[in-house]
Amino acid sequence: IAGLGRLSYLVLQLLRQMGYEVVVVEPDSDNPLLAATEREGAVVIRGNYALASTLQQARIQSSRSLICTTPDDLTNLETALTAHSLQPGIRTILRVTDPELAARMQRHLQTLGTSYSTTALGARAFATAALVGSVYGTLTWDGETLLVTLLEVSAHDPYLGLSLRQLAQDYDLAILLHHSRPGRPCVFPKIWQKEGETLLKRGDRLYVMGTVGSLIRLAQGRPLPPELYQVRLLEYRNPYFEDEILSTLAFYARLPKTALKPLLRCLPAVVSPPLPRDKAIKLARQLRKMSTEVQVFAQVQAERRIPEVL
Numbered sequence: 001i002a003g004l005g006r007l008s009y010l011v012l013q014l015l016r017q018m019g020y021e022v023v024v025v026e027p028d029s030d031n032p033l034l035a036a037t038e039r040e041g042a043v044v045i046r047g048n049y050a051l052a053s054t055l056q057q058a059r060i061q062s063s064r065s066l067i068c069t070t071p072d073d074l075t076n077l078e079t080a081l082t083a084h085s086l087q088p089g090i091r092t093i094l095r096v097t098d099p100e101l102a103a104r105m106q107r108h109l110q111t112l113g114t115s116y117s118t119t120a121l122g123a124r125a126f127a128t129a130a131l132v133g134s135v136y137g138t139l140t141w142d143g144e145t146l147l148v149t150l151l152e153v154s155a156h157d158p159y160l161g162l163s164l165r166q167l168a169q170d171y172d173l174a175i176l177l178h179h180s181r182p183g184r185p186c187v188f189p190k191i192w193q194k195e196g197e198t199l200l201k202r203g204d205r206l207y208v209m210g211t212v213g214s215l216i217r218l219a220q221g222r223p224l225p226p227e228l229y230q231v232r233l234l235e236y237r238n239p240y241f242e243d244e245i246l247s248t249l250a251f252y253a254r255l256p257k258t259a260l261k262p263l264l265r266c267l268p269a270v271v272s273p274p275l276p277r278d279k280a281i282k283l284a285r286q287l288r289k290m291s292t293e294v295q296v297f298a299q300v301q302a303e304r305r306i307p308e309v310l
Contacts, residue, residue, distance in 0.1 A: 003070035158221030165196030170223035229280035
């Protein structure tokens, strides 16, 4: 982190809480936040942010990202350019207070691979951008802050080879756009239909929306625990289908039909073991074809989730 102020101190705290090693570069030996920064477990380097020697001392060559939060836009840009000369392709996040300058930098300096975020996004967005990528906006839903970010799939990403459906499900994300070259961008892909089975490959670009926690799990390759579903049989209207219903339930429950038959005498009843969502929906569809009324419900709620984009 180049520059130690209120914003960068909050970013530092968030990154340390996530378990990351942090180096702070700050030229002012009298900065009142220095002692608190060292108590947080960060390494402090005193020197000019934009000098190659200072950034080398801060081990920029082995760093994952650089966050520039000085109050001077041009100092932030100069520091990012110096860092890129020492480690081409390093992810950099700049605090840019002039909206017009930020727009010009975004247009003309994309070869740096740099993310630009305004101060309005706040510390959580800066910390997330350092780990995941560019943050293009935030919104609040039911008390949660949601971030929109761009993912560019590389050979080292933990989600390489996942389907769109699996990515959304494992990391609790809403996929806003998917672009796989060659091909046209797919806006709001219907992840529970055939579009959701598209596998992510190197070079794909996705705009996704998620909470800070979801995006941090994505950066760290920590998917959510699987959310399991069960099927409740409310009633069946035609006794003619009874044997076929029992055969279907026996297949999913891996139990003999005789063990399941008493359930049909005391409806409504849960008639399936915990299943992945797609299998639970498949069972429910099969049962509905037999003049039944069924309900699919979540058996395990791993944690609060954002709305699905279907």
